[in-house]
Amino acid sequence: MFEAAAEALLILADPNRLLYLFFGVLVGFTVGFLPGIGGTAGMALLLPFIFGMDPYTAMALLIGVVAVNNTSDTFTSVLFGIPGSAASQATILDGHPLAQKGQAARALSASFMSSMMGGIIGALVLFLAIPIARPLVLSFRSPDLFMLTLFGLSMIGLMVGNKPVRGVLVGILGLLAGTVGGAAATPEYRFTFDWLYLYGGIPLSVAVAGFFAIPEIVTFISTKEKIARSGTLESGTLRGIGDAFRHWAVVLRSGALGAFMGIIPGLGGSVVEWFSYYITKALAKDKSQFGKGDIRGLIAPESTNNAKDGGSLIPTLLFNIPTNGSMAVLLGGLVILGVEAGPRMVTSELPLTLTIVWSLALANVIGTAMCFLMAKPISMLTTLNPNKFAPFLIVLICLGAYQANYHWGDLVILLVFGGISWLLKMIDWPRIPFIIGFVLSDGSERYLFLSISRYGWEWLSRPSVLIIGALIIAAIAAAIIMNRKGLVQSMEIKP
Amino acid sequence: MTQRNWSLVVSICLLLLLLATAWQAKDFEPLAAYFPVVVALLGAILAAINLLGDWSARNALAEPQDDAGFARSVQAGAVSFGGVILYVAGIILAGFFPASVVFLFLVLFLRTDFGLLWSTLLAIGSLVALYYFGNMMLIEFPVGLLEQAIRDAYFL
Numbered sequence: 001m002f003e004a005a006a007e008a009l010l011i012l013a014d015p016n017r018l019l020y021l022f023f024g025v026l027v028g029f030t031v032g033f034l035p036g037i038g039g040t041a042g043m044a045l046l047l048p049f050i051f052g053m054d055p056y057t058a059m060a061l062l063i064g065v066v067a068v069n070n071t072s073d074t075f076t077s078v079l080f081g082i083p084g085s086a087a088s089q090a091t092i093l094d095g096h097p098l099a100q101k102g103q104a105a106r107a108l109s110a111s112f113m114s115s116m117m118g119g120i121i122g123a124l125v126l127f128l129a130i131p132i133a134r135p136l137v138l139s140f141r142s143p144d145l146f147m148l149t150l151f152g153l154s155m156i157g158l159m160v161g162n163k164p165v166r167g168v169l170v171g172i173l174g175l176l177a178g179t180v181g182g183a184a185a186t187p188e189y190r191f192t193f194d195w196l197y198l199y200g201g202i203p204l205s206v207a208v209a210g211f212f213a214i215p216e217i218v219t220f221i222s223t224k225e226k227i228a229r230s231g232t233l234e235s236g237t238l239r240g241i242g243d244a245f246r247h248w249a250v251v252l253r254s255g256a257l258g259a260f261m262g263i264i265p266g267l268g269g270s271v272v273e274w275f276s277y278y279i280t281k282a283l284a285k286d287k288s289q290f291g292k293g294d295i296r297g298l299i300a301p302e303s304t305n306n307a308k309d310g311g312s313l314i315p316t317l318l319f320n321i322p323t324n325g326s327m328a329v330l331l332g333g334l335v336i337l338g339v340e341a342g343p344r345m346v347t348s349e350l351p352l353t354l355t356i357v358w359s360l361a362l363a364n365v366i367g368t369a370m371c372f373l374m375a376k377p378i379s380m381l382t383t384l385n386p387n388k389f390a391p392f393l394i395v396l397i398c399l400g401a402y403q404a405n406y407h408w409g410d411l412v413i414l415l416v417f418g419g420i421s422w423l424l425k426m427i428d429w430p431r432i433p434f435i436i437g438f439v440l441s442d443g444s445e446r447y448l449f450l451s452i453s454r455y456g457w458e459w460l461s462r463p464s465v466l467i468i469g470a471l472i473i474a475a476i477a478a479a480i481i482m483n484r485k486g487l488v489q490s491m492e493i494k495p
Numbered sequence: 496m497t498q499r500n501w502s503l504v505v506s507i508c509l510l511l512l513l514l515a516t517a518w519q520a521k522d523f524e525p526l527a528a529y530f531p532v533v534v535a536l537l538g539a540i541l542a543a544i545n546l547l548g549d550w551s552a553r554n555a556l557a558e559p560q561d562d563a564g565f566a567r568s569v570q571a572g573a574v575s576f577g578g579v580i581l582y583v584a585g586i587i588l589a590g591f592f593p594a595s596v597v598f599l600f601l602v603l604f605l606r607t608d609f610g611l612l613w614s615t616l617l618a619i620g621s622l623v624a625l626y627y628f629g630n631m632m633l634i635e636f637p638v639g640l641l642e643q644a645i646r647d648a649y650f651l
Contacts, residue, residue: 218572218576427505
């Protein structure tokens, strides 16, 4: 395992891959500090460009976006009290009061440092999980894999907050969109309307870009409102770094909590962050300053939300279960690269899995360094009119979408999906389930076909199938209970 | 139209779409048909449930909605989305670079405080940078119908 890890580090050390990792971090950093775009849309923006790349380079690029997004979203949370993403809501509670006290630089640097430590803890947990999960994953057969895809689909219920029917409905649309083109079990082309372009199916990268990037940017272009009115930053950076080290126990505990809670699908960054915040507050001797600018109230959620990514990658890579929107897009990225998540990730694709672990750790370090370097200019950028950068993003998305098939159909599909998604956004319907359904469509149909053709209906009585079936029922029951109690945070991208 | 009514219209369209999908899928070979038929029928049932829920919510009118605000944001979004559609149509007709220059210039000039000179310079400058970056990364740029016709005419 350690030899494989060293080999993976060598793979990543290629200057070309490091350059792509850096570029991914740059994109993740940018979409992080612009409220409303978020990591899912950032990854959607890059997904079309991974065609033709080797999986190591492509994953370095995508992991770069995921890893740093939760670090740079701190800028607007601390400076202006605007959550950069859903996962940075708890950060505002103590981060913004610190900025109001004239300690913005201290708050930001403590937050960046604890985010980096949290991210490394998450990568470590992912690394340690591989040998533990390996024998379990390798024992899976097609019926188990089919049940796992169903489990992934059942996660939709946990992800859509108080609109489970609409969520599942949108997920079903995704499943059906995934059936366009060649059938999994027989040489027949479905829903192609005699359009040759659709014979190869709908390109995932175009669907993702249309569904997540277009509506957000259209919303940006529709308004001239600035993200923030002013961007000022005082001194205190070293004090903030010292704070993160002085409260190492908070960082360690919150990081471990984030990594383990990240494994649980559907919880979302916001829930995990608030949970970490309240645990830190509950364990603190002096609680009087929490909510008024206690540095521990900032360090805890920030270490948690970066560590969560490492945890989220475990079910995504090893069990083909995306735990949130970004993971669904990452899974889509693997599909584009011809890599199948699941048992292969711990056998033939083990170097790739370990490269992802290294990419995650390294991206956190690079992202943190970038945050420190760019703190001052970024705080000024948030005062820009969105129309000054949004049209450039539209140009990039269209160019990216065209890379799928080099066909004008790519652009038409981009518009169709963008239009549907924009409409769903306007009427407040959940959109993430569409991509989960779309990504899992092929696998669920293929594994069901293989299960029936190999085992008849006897596959339903396999113990592993029954166990996963029980887990699915438990997940649905949990979704109902959590929805009733208002514990589930919608994963929608909301400005 | 209010958000609730829009939602209702979407629910009706979805129900019809899913029923049409199931109807079309039943004509596929059995091995290709079972999955889309089952999924579409399940979706149709859920769409019907959702439609009933939307209908009762519309009649109940439990909470007041900011209809004017919603209409404004839909209108603004529709105009912006229309702009994106025109841009894509421009790419298909004229090609990536001519359409992008016009699109960038118009948005920068009309929607920001950049003047004529800065909007022109930014639009052209960014596309020149993108051209070199694209060539370096072996990115294929969309060729428009008119562009293709000119290339064919002059054997480019």
